[in-house]
Amino acid sequence: MTYLSFPRQHARTQRFTLGVPRGFVVAPAEPGGTAGAGGRVVFxxxxxxxxxxEDAGGGEHLLWVLDLPAEGEAGEAPAERVAADPVALLNGADEELPAAERARRERSREGSAGIVAFAVDDAAGTAAFALSGRLFTADLTPGGGGARELAxxxxxxxxxPSPDGRWVAYTAQGALRAxxxxxxxxRAIAEPDGDEVTWGLAEFIAAEEMGRSRGYWWSPDSTALLAARVDESPVQRWWIAQPAHPDREPVAVPYPAAGTANADVSLSLFRLADGSRVDVEWDRARHPYLAAVHWSAGGPPLLLVQTRDQREQRYLEVDTATGATSTLAVEEDRIWLDLFPGTPVRTPAGELVRITDENGARVLKAGDATLTGPELxxxxxxxxGGPGILVxxxxxAAAEDPETGQVHVYRVDESGAVRVSSEPGLHGAVRSGDVTVLSSAALDRPGTVTRVLRGGTVVAEVASHAETPSLTARPQLLEAGERRIPAAVLxxxxxxxxxxxxxxxxxxYxxxxxxxxVAAHNPHLVSQWFADQGFAVIVADGRGTPGRSPExxxxxxxxxxxxxxxxQxxxxxSLSGMFPLDLERVAIRGWSYGGYLAALAALRRPDVFHAAVVGAPVTDLRLYxxxxxxxxxGHPDEQPEVYDANAVVTEEGLRDAAEPHRPMMIIHGLADDNVLVAHSLRLSTALLAAGRPHEVLPLSGVTHMTPQEQVAENLLLLQVDFLKRALGLL
Incomplete structure (x- = not known):
C-alpha cells in the first residue's frame, strides 16, 4: 500500500509546484562597481x-532577489536574498483574500499563498504587491530598506509601480488609485460611476479566455495611466449557492454565457499632473473585445481589438492627445483568430511585433517582415527588446524532426532563428538586455532547472525548493495512427x-x-501513478490541441x-498493436474539457469505452x-444545431447515448464559477431519466481548481477505486 504516499505528496506540494521559482523579472545592469552592478533577477x-x-509559512511564496556580478567580474557564486517575507509582514497571521483578489487568482489558476504576484519599476529597484488586501512595497537594491506597508x-x-518608481497605482473598491x-x-485616478462599474480590473472574459489579467497600464514616462472601464450591468447574473451551508446567501456571479451580453469595456487615459481624462475611441460596436494593451518607450499605446466572432482583429495605435486610434494591421480568418502571449509588442525602434498564421504556418512578424517560416x-x-526577438x-510542419512535446526558446531576427535552449524538453525564458533567465524541464529528471545566462554563458542557477516526487514517470512519447496524433504511453x-x-x-485533456x-517529467506523474495501479495509460493530444499547426x-x-x-x-x-492493451477493459478520465470528452466517449462510443470518470464537464455548450x-x-442563435450536436445534454435529455450503458463517475465542485455545477447536475438528471446508473461526487466549497489538500488527495484514490470496480478488477 506504499503507493498511497504519492497522492498525499502530490496534494501537499500543490502538484510539485511549491518551491519552484517563478515570476522572473530581470533588472538591467547598473553603472559602477558596487554589489549588484551586473543587474539582478527578482522572483x-x-x-x-x-x-x-515544519517551518512557519512553508507553503507561502516569498519575494527573492539574486544579485548578479558585473560582466567579467570573478568571485563567489551569486547569492539569493529575501526581499519580502509574508509571514513577517503579516505578523504570522493567515492571509485573508478580498473577493476581487480571489477572483483574479481563480482566473489565473493560482492556488498558492503569500506573494504570488508582484510588479516592479523599470529599474527593478522597487516591487509592489498586495497581502490580505494591504499594499506593500519592497526595496530590491542591495542593502535596501526592505519591505514596508503603505497605508x-x-x-x-x-x-x-510607475516606470520611474515614484508612484504606485492600485485598484480598490472598483476605483483606480495612485x-x-x-x-x-x-489619490483617486478614476472612480466608478455605478454599482456595477470598475476601473483598472480585467473583466471575467478577458482574464479567463483572452489571457489579459490586468486592466491598467502606466505610460513610459510615468505621467499618465491607461485604464479600462468595465460595466457589468449588461451581463446576466447567475447564482452560486453553498448547499452545505443553507444559512448563507447565494453569491451573484455575472456570467456572460454563449449568446448573451458581455460586459461593456472601454478605455481612457488619465494624466496625473492635472487629472485630465481622454477617452480612447475605436469602433467598439464592431470590435467589442479589448484583447490586449501594450505601452512602452517604443511608441504610442497599442491595442488589439476583436470582433465578437473573432474572425477579424485590428492592431490599433492610440493618439494620447486626442484618444483617436489608427489601424496598424488587420487580420482576418474564415474560421477564427488566436491570441498569443506577449503580443502585440513593440521593438525599441517602434516596430509592431505579432504572431499570425500565413500559408498554413504560425509565424513571427515585425512590421511588414515575416521572420520565421514553416519550420517553426x-x-x-x-x-x-533586443538583441533580436526572443520567442x-x-x-x-516543415521541420525535419517533429520533436514531440518539445517547446524551445529561439532568438529571431532578419537573418533567421537561433535556438537558445539546447537539451530536449520544455523551455521558457525571460530576458532583459544580455541577461536571460532560462527555465528548462526534461523527461529524464523531475522538476525545472533555472539558469541565468549572460550572452550564452551561465552565470548563476536559481535554486528550486520543490520536493522530489516519490515515483518516477516513464512516458514513451510517439505519434499514433494515420493522423500522427501526439501520444504518451505509460x-x-x-x-x-x-x-x-x-x-x-x-x-x-x-x-x-x-x-x-509534453517532453517534461512532472506533467506525467499522475498518469504514471494511475499506471502503477495496474493500467496502461494513454495520453493523446488529438486535433484541437495546441502546438502542432493552425490546421x-x-x-x-x-x-x-x-x-x-x-x-482518442x-x-x-493504433497503439494496441504496439503495447499490451486489453481492449475489452478500457476507461477514460478527464477534467474540464477532458471531462466533457470522457462523457462523450462513454455515451457515444460504448463499444470502445467501458467506464468514464467525468470531472467538471461542460455538458451544455450554451452554459459556457x-x-x-x-x-x-459560432453564435447559438445563428447555429443552434451546432450547439445541439456538440452537447452531452440537451433540453430533451441525453444526446446520442448509445447502448450498452457504461458506468460513469461525475465529479464537480459546487463553488465552480467557470464551469458551473449546473452542467453536472443536468447530466445526472438526464442519466437518471434514461435509467442509466451513475455516481455523483459533489465537492462542497471547491472551485474549478480543487486546490484543497484533502480533496486533491482523495480524488485520486476514489477514482482508482471506481475504475477498478467498473472494469471488474476488484
Missing amino acids: VRARAGSRSS VPGPVVDPR VEATGSGD HVRAVLDA AASAG LPTDYRESDGPLPVLLDP GGPHGQRV WEKAIAGNFADVSVED VEALQ DTHYTERYL
Whole structure:
C-alpha cells in the first residue's frame, strides 16, 4: 500500500509546484562597481516544497532577489536574498483574500499563498504587491530598506509601480488609485460611476479566455495611466449557492454565457499632473473585445481589438492627445483568430511585433517582415527588446524532426532563428538586455532547472525548493495512427511482458489550450501513478490541441464532439498493436474539457469505452462563456444545431447515448464559477431519466481548481477505486 504516499505528496506540494521559482523579472545592469552592478533577477518562491513543512509559512511564496556580478567580474557564486517575507509582514497571521483578489487568482489558476504576484519599476529597484488586501512595497537594491506597508484605502488589488518608481497605482473598491512611493499623496485616478462599474480590473472574459489579467497600464514616462472601464450591468447574473451551508446567501456571479451580453469595456487615459481624462475611441460596436494593451518607450499605446466572432482583429495605435486610434494591421480568418502571449509588442525602434498564421504556418512578424517560416510553430513572444526577438516555439510542419512535446526558446531576427535552449524538453525564458533567465524541464529528471545566462554563458542557477516526487514517470512519447496524433504511453513501473495485456486508461485533456503530451517529467506523474495501479495509460493530444499547426488546432471548428472522440479512438486502436492493451477493459478520465470528452466517449462510443470518470464537464455548450464557445461553435442563435450536436445534454435529455450503458463517475465542485455545477447536475438528471446508473461526487466549497489538500488527495484514490470496480478488477 506504499503507493498511497504519492497522492498525499502530490496534494501537499500543490502538484510539485511549491518551491519552484517563478515570476522572473530581470533588472538591467547598473553603472559602477558596487554589489549588484551586473543587474539582478527578482522572483517569487516558497521557502519549502510542501505545505506540511515544519517551518512557519512553508507553503507561502516569498519575494527573492539574486544579485548578479558585473560582466567579467570573478568571485563567489551569486547569492539569493529575501526581499519580502509574508509571514513577517503579516505578523504570522493567515492571509485573508478580498473577493476581487480571489477572483483574479481563480482566473489565473493560482492556488498558492503569500506573494504570488508582484510588479516592479523599470529599474527593478522597487516591487509592489498586495497581502490580505494591504499594499506593500519592497526595496530590491542591495542593502535596501526592505519591505514596508503603505497605508492606503483597501482592499488593494494588483498594485504596480510607475516606470520611474515614484508612484504606485492600485485598484480598490472598483476605483483606480495612485500613491507616492513614500506613502503620501494618495489619490483617486478614476472612480466608478455605478454599482456595477470598475476601473483598472480585467473583466471575467478577458482574464479567463483572452489571457489579459490586468486592466491598467502606466505610460513610459510615468505621467499618465491607461485604464479600462468595465460595466457589468449588461451581463446576466447567475447564482452560486453553498448547499452545505443553507444559512448563507447565494453569491451573484455575472456570467456572460454563449449568446448573451458581455460586459461593456472601454478605455481612457488619465494624466496625473492635472487629472485630465481622454477617452480612447475605436469602433467598439464592431470590435467589442479589448484583447490586449501594450505601452512602452517604443511608441504610442497599442491595442488589439476583436470582433465578437473573432474572425477579424485590428492592431490599433492610440493618439494620447486626442484618444483617436489608427489601424496598424488587420487580420482576418474564415474560421477564427488566436491570441498569443506577449503580443502585440513593440521593438525599441517602434516596430509592431505579432504572431499570425500565413500559408498554413504560425509565424513571427515585425512590421511588414515575416521572420520565421514553416519550420517553426511560434507560440509566444518572450522579449522584443533586443538583441533580436526572443520567442517560444515548437517544431513546425516543415521541420525535419517533429520533436514531440518539445517547446524551445529561439532568438529571431532578419537573418533567421537561433535556438537558445539546447537539451530536449520544455523551455521558457525571460530576458532583459544580455541577461536571460532560462527555465528548462526534461523527461529524464523531475522538476525545472533555472539558469541565468549572460550572452550564452551561465552565470548563476536559481535554486528550486520543490520536493522530489516519490515515483518516477516513464512516458514513451510517439505519434499514433494515420493522423500522427501526439501520444504518451505509460506502463506500470514493474510491468513485465509475462504479465499479459493491461486494462487501459485514457487520460486526455484533448481540447483547445491544453497540451498534455509534453517532453517534461512532472506533467506525467499522475498518469504514471494511475499506471502503477495496474493500467496502461494513454495520453493523446488529438486535433484541437495546441502546438502542432493552425490546421490541426482549427480542425474542431463547429465539431468538438465527433473530432475529439474520433482521435482518442484512433490513438487507442493504433497503439494496441504496439503495447499490451486489453481492449475489452478500457476507461477514460478527464477534467474540464477532458471531462466533457470522457462523457462523450462513454455515451457515444460504448463499444470502445467501458467506464468514464467525468470531472467538471461542460455538458451544455450554451452554459459556457461567450469568447471561448462562440469562437469554436459560432453564435447559438445563428447555429443552434451546432450547439445541439456538440452537447452531452440537451433540453430533451441525453444526446446520442448509445447502448450498452457504461458506468460513469461525475465529479464537480459546487463553488465552480467557470464551469458551473449546473452542467453536472443536468447530466445526472438526464442519466437518471434514461435509467442509466451513475455516481455523483459533489465537492462542497471547491472551485474549478480543487486546490484543497484533502480533496486533491482523495480524488485520486476514489477514482482508482471506481475504475477498478467498473472494469471488474476488484
